[in-house]
Amino acid sequence: MINRSNAAWTRPKYTTHRAELAQRSREEAAENRAEGLETGWTVFGYMVSGPIAYGLIGWLLARFTHLQFLFPAGLLIGVAVSVGYVIYRYGRPEKQPDKQPDKRGTQTQQGTHTQQGVQAERIYR
């Protein structure tokens, strides 16, 4: 029987501040990588599914109605829907989490900074 009581993920972690920062940046990098991978394959999935779905519908309609042009028409509609949807969902810049200027903060070109944030940045520089 496997005893997990002493395994690494059950032990408390003692780290320094710098190690914690490094760990956080590694975690962010991993998150970005996972997100990029998922977005990429989702976009690819949509680009392929549009023509497949509407191509299938068009092909079935063409079979029943004997109007042969419905199959290529379905494919083209599928491509149009896919491209449109991908642009709608992924083609725009990401939404800022907070568009309203904070009452306590100042509006800068990069976005909204709270007073404390600006203060902290000054100290850091």
Add this chain to the structure above:
Amino acid sequence: MIGDVRVVADAAGGCHLFSGCGFPAPGLQDFNFETLFRIGSFHFTKPMLVAALCALGVVAFFGVAFAKPKLVPRGVQNMGEMAILAVRDQILRPNLGKRGDSYLPFLVSLFFYIFLMNLMELIPVFQFPAMARIGFVWPLVFIVYALYLYLGFKNQGAWGYFKNMVPSGVPIPVLFLLVPVELAKFFIVQPFTLGVRLFANMFAGHLLLTIFMVATWYLMSFSVGLLYAAGSVVMVFFVFLLELLVDLLQAFIFTTLTATYIASSLEGAH
């Protein structure tokens, strides 16, 4: 013997450049293996052996690593912990966060099983990635999809599940346009690409390695061919390193996508 070993052996039987016989081009025949033994009508082949040994290997490795865990890990336990933490920090946590830790055993076994199966194309004697036979990929896809659907229905309910499939806040006519696309993506394209991506990469990798190895043997003769053979050997090493990367990457992609599917089932996509 079996498979690609036989192709090289055939080439060794005097089939070199300028000896009158053509290049014994590797092809689909290198993916079909003779029966090792049979039980009734069940034929046991080399890919099955590779798959079984890989499964045993993963179980044995983690079994040995955590049979008697120490507070300060040493030896195999160290490696085992590194392996598990790598999967947790690179694949599980970025997608699922801490609440996904209960899926860690599944993702760890999935990752290392695929990785080991892929690595078998580079290990002498085995030198065949079982994932290059698509029959070994579909069961994994089926397991992942069954879990994906089960978790989705369990967490969101049947109606909520299908409702979450299409984006919210879209006008009704556009919604009707999107439903077929979403259904095709979910039930056809996504499982298909999940399986075929892994299979095709392994298939192409094995074919590339075989081509350059057979070419090296074929070109080796006391002529200008020797020069080409040297070039082919360089390519063998290059492709070997490339495949090492591809093996790891494909295991990583398969597991990461599994984690994203689980995440979307737990919280409802869009």
